[in-house]
Amino acid sequence: MTDRQVFSPLRLSASGLSCGRGGIALSTDIGFELANGHALLLRGPNGTGKTTLLLTLAGVIAPLAGSFAAEGADPDTRWLHYCGHRNAIKARLTVLEDLSFWAEINGPTGMAPREALAEVGLGTLDGLDAGFLSAGQSRRLALARLLVSLRPVWLLDEPTAALDTEGHALVTRLLDRHLGMGGLAIAATHDPITLSDPTRLGVLQLERAP
Amino acid sequence: MTDRQVFSPLRLSASGLSCGRGGIALSTDIGFELANGHALLLRGPNGTGKTTLLLTLAGVIAPLAGSFAAEGADPDTRWLHYCGHRNAIKARLTVLEDLSFWAEINGPTGMAPREALAEVGLGTLDGLDAGFLSAGQSRRLALARLLVSLRPVWLLDEPTAALDTEGHALVTRLLDRHLGMGGLAIAATHDPITLSDPTRLGVLQLERAP
């Protein structure tokens, strides 16, 4: 676990952000600041708009109001990884092929695909048809995608879904290392997440809209 | 929470059961006995075949060897509910319509649909298009389906997936009541499950096949 700073200084800041679906605001007036090496945990009951907020930050849904900016981000490259509910895994490609594809299309700037597979505990399954993976294994493959291309910001939607206890530890380890390298992360989860350095972790509690 | 026995005596027993996918055994020589009012928790790392075992018990996948029987079950009616990874929720039906449909097709022997919705915390969402539910809300609707038709055996695959803490409590409450009524349950989950009466709960640990 090298703690060298890989990512250049970056500051995520949202202010007065209001996001929602189909014109209805789910969460209003969200504001946060996030700097290198820090993570933000989105918490809140089911249906309060955690997924919606993450999609808004990822630029897939337009915000209803307010602003979200990344100061210091290189405008020519993509600076965020989104890892959503769905794992984006293709049956008919082997596990290794699937991962290598994403590495190449996003730039193979991170770990080598095989290494990443070993890291998430799928080292022995590299030749398996990815459609046959169990729920938890699919999730691990989706996480491996974050490792093969280096991007400073991770947006994670329930990263620990379907993972066993070893998988929970894996997520903690990955997050620890990413933050150690100067990365940033925003994660929505219902599970407890503990980092080795708790000061790196902020919490944003979403409430049911009034 | 009525503790009257609703279900007639039923005994699930598996012996020498071996199940797997595509001809490869994942878990072999599984044996257990389960009587009214008891639940079995399937535990094991990702990819050890919990989902496969549940599907085998539900009769969707044929077992590779061994036997599974329900002594005392009425052969003329269905005696099990399967609640899998996927929620079987239809966009374009409202939440209430979706639930009422399952109530009618399985026999409206349990709670009234509205009551069940209130029970799982979707009481106010009854008129919403079910396709718009968030991940956790969908899971709650899937759980409500278990309530509207009474069947003695519940097979649950990660019932707490995507649920918030209140949702975890909900699953515990539903299980408690079901067992209290003399029901049986087999659940695969990575989350801790605690019942009000821990003696009702057995654990079956699956290991990675050698």
Place this chain on the structure above:
Amino acid sequence: MSGFAAMLRRELRLSLRGGGDVLTLVLFFIIVGAIVPFAVGPDRTLLAAIAPGIVWIAAFLAMLLGLERLFRPDHEDGALVLLRQAELPLSAIVAAKLIVHWLVSAVPLLLATPVLAVLLAMDLDSFGRTMISLALGTPALAAFGAIGAAVTVSIRRGGLIAPILIAPLSIPVLIFGVGSITSPQSGAATLFLAALSLMAVALAPFAAALAISSAED
């Protein structure tokens, strides 16, 4: 019985509500019929000669391609596994789906046939016969189609597989269907068509239910 009614109601709702599925299928039918002149030329006598065949082919394709929506959505969201374990027998479920499929695909096609008749310069007599033969023949197409859809439901990205499986089986329907419009022994062809439909509709729910319940997961 209330389960059967609930199934009918659900399928009708899913097909009619907001989806525009019905409109889509009708448009597909009309488009297939209407592009033929672009391909074979606008000669009216030629068009009139092949018109009954064109209308039948358009109906054939529309019915077969509408199959996708019969079981696949239910398979993909996990509902099919639950339907297999419903109190209502699977064959009754299939029968309900079949009825609704016919109502929302064949009936609109019948209503749209006059448009094609005008475009393809059909005369009044063969137009009338076409309507009758379509009304008698589409149940058979729906029934054969249901079997094909059931067999292919567990294939990922099945798409066109069901139509190509079913098309060869349904060629008799096409032959008798066109025969009952154009052939000199159209009476006999009509009779055969009706018999075919009856038989297919009676058998399909059981065959399709069998196919679905023998598929694993």
Place this chain on the structure above:
Amino acid sequence: MSGFAAMLRRELRLSLRGGGDVLTLVLFFIIVGAIVPFAVGPDRTLLAAIAPGIVWIAAFLAMLLGLERLFRPDHEDGALVLLRQAELPLSAIVAAKLIVHWLVSAVPLLLATPVLAVLLAMDLDSFGRTMISLALGTPALAAFGAIGAAVTVSIRRGGLIAPILIAPLSIPVLIFGVGSITSPQSGAATLFLAALSLMAVALAPFAAALAISSAED
């Protein structure tokens, strides 16, 4: 550039591997062509007269119906959101998909055309022209189709909606395609066909990328 190659490789693998998708489309093409004699009767001169049109209609339908697999699977499993955020621009991704779509759907159709030519009693000369016109026209069909597929990708149970949207827009392709086989000024038609293909292929990746990235989730 290596991203583009990776995209091509992935799409090729997905289409060719085990799936039988290619075979399905070819069979659909042949079936559409082959049911025509059943529907319009086995009159050889009539068949020969309409043969180029039939082949083109079969190709038209096969290309449009094969569209489903262009973006929908990626949308459904969540890959499309990630592709929108790939380092490789979305229009390049669409272009790669388009190229592969053409390779795995149009090329096999071309290879299967001789079968239809025999079934439909085509003579050698028009067979040759048919091959050329299909080769020149199918890129335009694929390109228009890609736009339709992109517009409809976020529609649940989209099914036939992309084909019915795109079919009217593609009528020029059909007209010039058949024209380049049968018409006296077939040279002009061939030229137009090629121009249409060029233009459509050049514009489609951008239009489709725009449609995909303006859809929310």
Place this chain on the structure above:
Amino acid sequence: MIDLGPHAVFIIWAYIGVMLGIAGLIAWTLFDARRTASELSRLEARDPRRQRPAGTTP
């Protein structure tokens, strides 16, 4: 009305068709407007957060 000649049927049907089409369109437009307006007022009456003047968007 003046004499429409031998093809009166076609002329009359053309006008009848157009009028039916237009009348149907007008009727539908009005019906849709009424329906939507009444639904809107029904919902607005139920909406607890409605203190804004009519017509402003959130």
Place this chain on the structure above:
Amino acid sequence: MTPDTEPRLNWWNRMANPGQFVAWTTPLLWPLVILTAVLFVLGFWFAFFNSPEDYQMGDTVRIMYVHVPNAWLSQFVYAIMSVSALGTLVWRHPMADVSMKAAAPLGALFTALALFTGALWGRPTWGTFWEWDGRMTSTLVLLLIYLGLVALWRAFDDQLRAARVIAVFTLVGAINIPIIKFSVDWWSTLHQPASVFRPDGPRMPMSILVPLFVMFFAFTFLFLVLHLKAMHTEVKRRRVMTLKRRLAQGGPA
């Protein structure tokens, strides 16, 4: 974007606010309705009582007074839709979405009526209801495009998110329609037997032109009125959908 940040509302911004748009254009409705009604009464009077029969087509020329306006509208409405689509894509103007959606079914109906009246005109003049003539055929294709657009709108679960995507398709159609027109002309002159009689109407007499123009304006204003009304309804429908979801979402917490 937000009106609050803008001290003065110019008309453009006022139009961009759906509620303001409705408030601003509602007073226009009644005058337009009256104008349309007057034009129609006048038009019908001309059409049936005050115009001669054509020396060639006899009384069937009276079909022209309903045919040509509908045929013109079929193209005009698509133009309106294309401009609205540009508004949606380029300026993200909220009323452009609404205008685009409201116009599609209107365009489909006018196109269908053009086809219908044309067919009824064709029967006495050419002896058939339908001929694969260039103009008729491209009108048919236009109808299919309209219907496709209507089906497309209906197919989206979420109307609010459909507009931009549909705008892309509308514009692709707008580029393509001239090509379709050209190709269809090319195709039918290629095969068309010369028997088809087309009254390309050079130098129509005033007695025919006047009723034609009156009807032409009557139909155009009818479209404008209906379009405006449908836009108002659409604005309300969007509010209904939003409110429904908000109420469904637990309403007061």
